[in-house]
Amino acid sequence: MEAIKVQGTPNIYRHHAGALTDMKQVIETQGLKKGLLVTGKASFNIAEPFINPLNLNVVMERYNGECSREEVDRLKEKAETEAVDYLLAVGGGKVIDVTKATAAAMGLPYLIVPTLASNCAAVTPLSVFYTEDGVFTDHVVFDQAAFMVAVEPGILIQTPADYLRAGIGDTIAKWYEAKPLVALLPHQPIAVKVSQHAAKLCQDVLLAYGEAALNDQKAKQITDRFIEVVDTIILASGMVGGFGEHYGRISGAHSIHNGLTVLEETHQHLHGDKVSYGILVQLALFDEWDEVNHLLPFYQALGLPTSFFDLGIQTDLEEKWQQVARHATRDVESIHLLGKVTPDLVHHAMSELEQHVSRLRKDDAK
Numbered sequence: 001m002e003a004i005k006v007q008g009t010p011n012i013y014r015h016h017a018g019a020l021t022d023m024k025q026v027i028e029t030q031g032l033k034k035g036l037l038v039t040g041k042a043s044f045n046i047a048e049p050f051i052n053p054l055n056l057n058v059v060m061e062r063y064n065g066e067c068s069r070e071e072v073d074r075l076k077e078k079a080e081t082e083a084v085d086y087l088l089a090v091g092g093g094k095v096i097d098v099t100k101a102t103a104a105a106m107g108l109p110y111l112i113v114p115t116l117a118s119n120c121a122a123v124t125p126l127s128v129f130y131t132e133d134g135v136f137t138d139h140v141v142f143d144q145a146a147f148m149v150a151v152e153p154g155i156l157i158q159t160p161a162d163y164l165r166a167g168i169g170d171t172i173a174k175w176y177e178a179k180p181l182v183a184l185l186p187h188q189p190i191a192v193k194v195s196q197h198a199a200k201l202c203q204d205v206l207l208a209y210g211e212a213a214l215n216d217q218k219a220k221q222i223t224d225r226f227i228e229v230v231d232t233i234i235l236a237s238g239m240v241g242g243f244g245e246h247y248g249r250i251s252g253a254h255s256i257h258n259g260l261t262v263l264e265e266t267h268q269h270l271h272g273d274k275v276s277y278g279i280l281v282q283l284a285l286f287d288e289w290d291e292v293n294h295l296l297p298f299y300q301a302l303g304l305p306t307s308f309f310d311l312g313i314q315t316d317l318e319e320k321w322q323q324v325a326r327h328a329t330r331d332v333e334s335i336h337l338l339g340k341v342t343p344d345l346v347h348h349a350m351s352e353l354e355q356h357v358s359r360l361r362k363d364d365a366k
Contacts, residue, residue, distance in 0.1 A: 004191045007125050007145055008242040010112075015151035015231060023111060023150040024054045027086070030147070032109070036084045038063055038075060038099045043091035043115040046158050051090065051113070058088060066130050067097040075102040084108070086147075092116040092163070093271060097127040104142040111148045117156050117230040118167040118272055122149045123238025126249075134267050136258040138332065139250075149234070153222045156230060161217040162270060167233040168210045169276030169304045174240045175203035176279050176291075177251040180338055182244075195244025198236050205232045211301050246337070252282030255335035256346070259328030263320055265313050269305070276304040277311065284349040285341065289356065296360065307357045308350070321350045 014022045027035075037058040039047070044060070059082045064071050079087065079102065087110040089099035096112055100121075103110035114122045125145040129137045156164075178199045182192055205228060213229035216222070241249040256278030260266045266274060276299065283292045296306060305311050313320060325346035328335060335341045 004189055004243075004245050004247070006191050006243055006245070007141075007143075008194075008239060009235070010123060010146040010149045012148040013123070013151075013235060014149070015153070015227065015235075017152065017154060019150040019152050020050050020054060020113060023113070023148055024056065026148050027056065027111070030109070032086045033057065034059070034082070034084045035086045035088045035111075036061055036075070036079045036082060037088045037090060038095055038102070039090040040065070040092070040095050043095060047090050047113060047115050047152075047155050050152055050155055056088075059084065063091075063095055063098055064132075065094070066132055066134060067094045067101065067127055068130055068132050069101075070132060071098050072101045072105060075099075076105050079106060079108070086110060089113065089122075090115060093119045093121040093128075094130075096121040097129075100125065100142060100144075100146070101127040101129075101140070104144055107144075109144075109147045111150065112146050113150050113152065113155070114234060115155050116159050116163040116167070117233045118163040118270065119170045120234055120237035120241075122146065122151075122234050124241055126241070130261070134261065136261045151230065151234060153227060153230070157217065157220055157222050157226070159217075161214055164214055164217045164229070164233075165302050165304065166270035166272030166276075168206050168214070168229070168272070168302060169279075170272030171202050171233045171237040172206045172210075173253040173275050173279050174237050174248070175199040176282060177253050178240055178244060178248045180286075181247045181251055185247075191243045191245075192247050195240050195242075195248035198239040198243065199248065201236050202232055202240065205229065205236070207298060210298070214302060250334045251337045252285065252335045252341075253278030255328045255333040256281045256324070258333065259324035259326075259346070260311070262323050262327045263313065266311055269311060273305055274311075277306070280306060280353055281346065281349050282335075282338075284353040284356070285345060286338075292353070292356065293360075296357070307354050309354070309358075317351075317354070321347045324350065 035058040090113045112122045125142045209225040216226040257274040325343040
């Protein structure tokens with residue numbers, strides 16, 4: 001097998017009350033003088049009370065809402081004009097991704113303060129690109145990881161619980177997407193074994209504590225299980241791809257997510273929600289109905305989507321399944337890592353899943 005490129009973790013990872021004070025010390029120790037702080041309106045409203053007391057020498061720039069190549073060019077121009085020597089992302093996945101891509105384009109170090117526990121973007125040296133209209137195009141892996149990730153639980157506990165739910169959905173996919181990628185390997189390098197252990201840890205922790213942590217988020221209570229679930233979403237999840245590379249990043253579920261982005265109705269749904277639906281489609285694709293049934297009660301307890309109906313799509317299903325299936329099986333899509341997958345196969349899997357979930361709901365209602 002080909003060699004694995006290990007990009008395990010950021011240089012520094014801190015998750016505790018006061019992590020941002022640690023970050024300021026790191027900035028000073030590294031001799032960084034001026035930063036471009038990239039953020040979003042909602043993100044900075046929550047993070048501002050933690051950021052302002054640091055008195056960092058930064059220029060703040062709000063991103064336009066998408067991680068697009070046009071936005072990277074705009075932020076690069078701003079960073080060059082301001083003559084900054086580092087970038088600081090304060091926000092969710094798209095803020096983080098567009099900052100990573102800008103830093104990579106400029107060869108500058110970057111630091112991250114995640115305001116949402118909705119994905120592993122803070123730990124992975126990877127950006128997912130979309131058009132300005134929010135349609136997925138591709139993803140790029142960079143050589144450069146974050147110099148520091150500073151996770152402040154006081155920020156995360158204030159954010160809407162929907163994002164934690166989506167983070168759980170996105171992260172539990174790590175096990176289901178990575179497992180089949182290595183199943184046929186005659187030999188697993190140590191890095192891949194670490195990746196698989198991290199993927200299984202993601203599944204175990206989230207099935208055990210995900211619902212309770214979500215309730216803690218809703219109650220605004222920082223508990224040990226909340227901290228553990230957040231670290232699972234951000235750190236353990238990032239380690240799956242960081243150590244496993246293409247044997248640990250994405251496969252079927254994320255391709256289904258990408259296919260869903262062609263439907264305007266799905267743009268209101270969070271990334272992790274669509275990925276979690278993609279897990280079920282991937283399992284249906286290979287007739288793993290026992291595992292689908294195992295996950296459905298967990299999905300229902302958290303409010304994760306299990307069907308097109310749950311995604312708010314109730315009309316023209318055949319046509320929309322075809323649209324999603326075609327986009328999810330483009331030649332560039334990672335679903336083909338599982339074997340040759342055609343649009344018809346994906347269309348059939350989505351149709352079968354819809355019928356399966358509908359039958360179970362009717363049975364439960366009796």
